Amino acid sequence: MPNYSPPDKTDAKGVWIFGDGTPADYPVRKSSSKLISRKRRKALMPWLFISPYLILFGLFTAFPLGFSIFLSFQEWNPVSGLSGMKFVGFENYISAYDDPWLWKSLYNTVWLAVASGVPQHLIAIPIAYLLVMALKSGLRHIYTATMFIPFITSTIAVSLIFYSIYSTQSGILNQWLLLAADAPLIGWMFAWVHDVMPLRWLGSSSLIKPAIAFVVVWKYTGFNIVIYSAGFLTVSKELYDAAKVDGCNGWQQFWHVALPMIRPFVFFALTLTIIGNLQLFEEPYVLTAGNSGGVSQSGLTASYYLYLVGWEWLEMGAAAAISWMLFLFIAIVTSLHFYFNGRKGLEGNR
Amino acid sequence: MASLELVNLSKTFGQVKVLHNLDLTVKEGEFLALVGPSGCGKSTLLRIIAGLDDASDGLVVMDGDDVSELSPRERNVAMVFQSYALYPHMTVEENIGFNLRISGLSKAEIASRVEEAAQTLDLTELLKRKPSQLSGGQRQRVAMGRALVRNPDAFLFDEPLSNLDAKLRVQMREEIKRLHKKVRTTSVYVTHDQIEAMTLADRIVIMKDGRIQQIGSPTELYREPNNAFVAGFIGSPAMNFLPGRLLFEGDDRFAVLTDGTRLAVTDERAGEIANNAAIQVGLRPEHLRVAAQGDGDHANRLAGTLDLIEPTGAQNHLKVSVCDQLLTVVDSQLVSLDIDQPVTLSIDPNQVYVFAAA
Numbered sequence: 001m002p003n004y005s006p007p008d009k010t011d012a013k014g015v016w017i018f019g020d021g022t023p024a025d026y027p028v029r030k031s032s033s034k035l036i037s038r039k040r041r042k043a044l045m046p047w048l049f050i051s052p053y054l055i056l057f058g059l060f061t062a063f064p065l066g067f068s069i070f071l072s073f074q075e076w077n078p079v080s081g082l083s084g085m086k087f088v089g090f091e092n093y094i095s096a097y098d099d100p101w102l103w104k105s106l107y108n109t110v111w112l113a114v115a116s117g118v119p120q121h122l123i124a125i126p127i128a129y130l131l132v133m134a135l136k137s138g139l140r141h142i143y144t145a146t147m148f149i150p151f152i153t154s155t156i157a158v159s160l161i162f163y164s165i166y167s168t169q170s171g172i173l174n175q176w177l178l179l180a181a182d183a184p185l186i187g188w189m190f191a192w193v194h195d196v197m198p199l200r201w202l203g204s205s206s207l208i209k210p211a212i213a214f215v216v217v218w219k220y221t222g223f224n225i226v227i228y229s230a231g232f233l234t235v236s237k238e239l240y241d242a243a244k245v246d247g248c249n250g251w252q253q254f255w256h257v258a259l260p261m262i263r264p265f266v267f268f269a270l271t272l273t274i275i276g277n278l279q280l281f282e283e284p285y286v287l288t289a290g291n292s293g294g295v296s297q298s299g300l301t302a303s304y305y306l307y308l309v310g311w312e313w314l315e316m317g318a319a320a321a322i323s324w325m326l327f328l329f330i331a332i333v334t335s336l337h338f339y340f341n342g343r344k345g346l347e348g349n350r
Numbered sequence: 351m352a353s354l355e356l357v358n359l360s361k362t363f364g365q366v367k368v369l370h371n372l373d374l375t376v377k378e379g380e381f382l383a384l385v386g387p388s389g390c391g392k393s394t395l396l397r398i399i400a401g402l403d404d405a406s407d408g409l410v411v412m413d414g415d416d417v418s419e420l421s422p423r424e425r426n427v428a429m430v431f432q433s434y435a436l437y438p439h440m441t442v443e444e445n446i447g448f449n450l451r452i453s454g455l456s457k458a459e460i461a462s463r464v465e466e467a468a469q470t471l472d473l474t475e476l477l478k479r480k481p482s483q484l485s486g487g488q489r490q491r492v493a494m495g496r497a498l499v500r501n502p503d504a505f506l507f508d509e510p511l512s513n514l515d516a517k518l519r520v521q522m523r524e525e526i527k528r529l530h531k532k533v534r535t536t537s538v539y540v541t542h543d544q545i546e547a548m549t550l551a552d553r554i555v556i557m558k559d560g561r562i563q564q565i566g567s568p569t570e571l572y573r574e575p576n577n578a579f580v581a582g583f584i585g586s587p588a589m590n591f592l593p594g595r596l597l598f599e600g601d602d603r604f605a606v607l608t609d610g611t612r613l614a615v616t617d618e619r620a621g622e623i624a625n626n627a628a629i630q631v632g633l634r635p636e637h638l639r640v641a642a643q644g645d646g647d648h649a650n651r652l653a654g655t656l657d658l659i660e661p662t663g664a665q666n667h668l669k670v671s672v673c674d675q676l677l678t679v680v681d682s683q684l685v686s687l688d689i690d691q692p693v694t695l696s697i698d699p700n701q702v703y704v705f706a707a708a
């Protein structure tokens with residue numbers, strides 16, 4: 001019969017002693033594995049589990065990273081094979097620093113990052129708020145999914161379609177502008193169209209950047225709407241009730257309650273936008289037809305320039321140096337963003 | 351300040367009707383308590399008064415004007431939410447002062463009024479904290495503060511003290527009473543705690559399943575309950591109920607219990623109930639006396655056995671088995687009795703309540 005009563009006392013080793021005082025005596029089982037001790041095996045196990053990741057990481061991330069640092073101090077045309085490498089010290093960095101195209105591309109990058117970044121959020125936040133406040137969840141999901149489609153469509157495909165929309169002679173944009181200018185009621189608003197036609201959206205240095213920015217805004221706004229919808233959904237209904245009782249009108253409910261509540265989401269979305277927009281490549285590449293950044297390099301972004309140096313001009317060493325400078329630049333901008341917005345953006349206030 | 355009137359008010363959620371044709375008037379400056387079991391529609395009623403929900407039918411009238419179409423902002427009522435509903439991104443100070451800020455008061459004015467409210471509620475130390483850094487009771491006090499800093503036409507309180515410990519609750523109750531004496535703002539106060547309702551309110555509304563059972567002053571409800579529900583709801587310990595029949599003998603009325611015991615009932619209590627009708631006999635624990643004490647000369651006597659003694663300090667609560675049911679008796683003489691000993695209880699005919707059996 002099992003003994004369910006508590007032990008009367010324990011001996012020096014902590015073994016329970018019942019009644020008569022004989023300590024329970026159990027046979028010790030030996031482990032069947034003799035090669036590695038249990039302790040050893042326990043210590044090795046975690047490494048075994050993460051080793052697939054570590055191997056892939058080393059092969060495809062750590063090694064290229066290290067190699068690109070090494071490369072940035074060499075002059076190397078990949079066509080000449082590995083033996084064609086020549087150590088040049090800081091030469092690549094110095095000439096990149098003196099390169100007007102690099103600075104121009106950085107300027108373009110920042111211009112595009114702002115012009116295509118800010119509107120995304122200014123449009124996405126109110127739309128997400130209205131979707132969450134006004135629509136039942138079924139309808140809201142349909143709308144959100146629709147606005148998400150541009151984001152999952154290939155950037156090349158999107159850019160190609162816009163390339164034809166922007167086309168000077170046959171593009172639908174110019175055709176519509178002309179139609180609008182000749183239309184009865186609204187014609188006066190578009191009277192200027194005839195004076196400026198034909199508009200060369202992708203062929204003039206002043207229009208190409210806005211044209212690119214518009215494509216970026218069009219593609220990524222839906223993504224931000226999804227993030228912000230999720231954010232607004234976390235704000236409980238009773239907070240709006242409290243705000244109404246506190247005398248808030250609709251706008252004040254949005255400004256004083258909803259917007260501060262989604263601050264972490266704004267921070268997250270802004271971070272993604274900053275990092276993404278500073279690396280713009282496909283949109284400007286396709287829209288300038290791969291032609292060195294278009295008229296007087298107005299559409300040349302930093303990533304685009306990097307591509308030119310490496311793969312068009314085959315100067316891999318210089319490209320590596322530029323890529324590290326671009327990395328440094330993005331790191332600085334992101335750190336500034338974290339420094340100024342991070343405390344409020346990341347704080348746990350719920 | 352404003353008077354408040356609900357006219358034939360109903361509320362339906364989908365298929366379910368949760369408020370049934372309520373009619374209620376709250377006089378200007380009156381403190382009205384709303385009590386009833388969980389789920390009877392108290393919070394729903396407050397939300398409709400505040401303008402957060404629309405009534406399905408009927409009117410909300412303030413100061414003689416139908417305000418059913420007005421937004422909460424235009425109604426100018428302050429509300430303490432049952433779930434607090436504090437703004438997580440604002441400090442205690444900002445939470446309390448938010449309404450004042452929205453109303454466009456000066457910074458100095460806001461600061462001084464927040465300071466004053468914080469002092470009343472013992473929150474001064476916590477002003478710079480966020481709600482997530484507060485205990486449940488502290489949050490509840492912030493929710494109170496948010497209402498008290500205002501100068502509204504009416505206060506709506508939804509169980510504002512439910513999460514406080516006993517001592518703090520008593521303290522806050524007195525604070526609310528003092529405040530109401532001072533500002534005389536029309537108030538509707540929802541609570542589960544009948545002591546709170548009795549001590550604070552000018553009048554109490556008792557609700558059950560979305561219907562008003564009775565409205566009256568605390569004493570009226572205690573002395574003249576309309577039905578068994580009200581009688582059982584008001585009073586602590588709760589009233590004892592025994593099944594029985596009403597018997598007419600000449601001009602006299604008797605309640606006959608299942609074991610044949612006859613209790614004299616006054617005409618007034620018997621009311622409209624017919625001869626031989628099934629009834630619920632209601633006996634308040636504090637009206638029952640142990641007859642052996644010598645003061646039990648009332649005509650009405652019940653025989654029973656003592657089952658249990660629950661000492662509460664100043665009084666003993668006796669559980670006496672009568673007609674196979676346990677009656678609670680409040681014994682303030684602290685007589686010494688033995689368990690399982692037969693006892694005789696007595697009660698004044700004036701204090702025997704009878705209600706038609708449902």
Ligand SMILES: Nc1ncnc2c1ncn2[C@@H]1O[C@H](COP(=O)(O)OP(=O)(O)OP(=O)(O)O)[C@@H](O)[C@H]1O
Pocket residue numbers: 363368387388389390391392393394395432
């Ligand atoms: N939005 C809603 N949709 C459907 N039914 C609801 C809704 N809100 C409340 N109810 C129902 O209405 C009834 C009354 O709810 P209410 O919150 O007013 O109860 P209460 O008296 O405040 O209860 P408690 O004392 O537990 O707070 C309940 O049965 C509840 O389930």
Ligand SMILES: [Mg+2]
Pocket residue numbers: 392393394432508
């Ligand atoms: Mg409630």
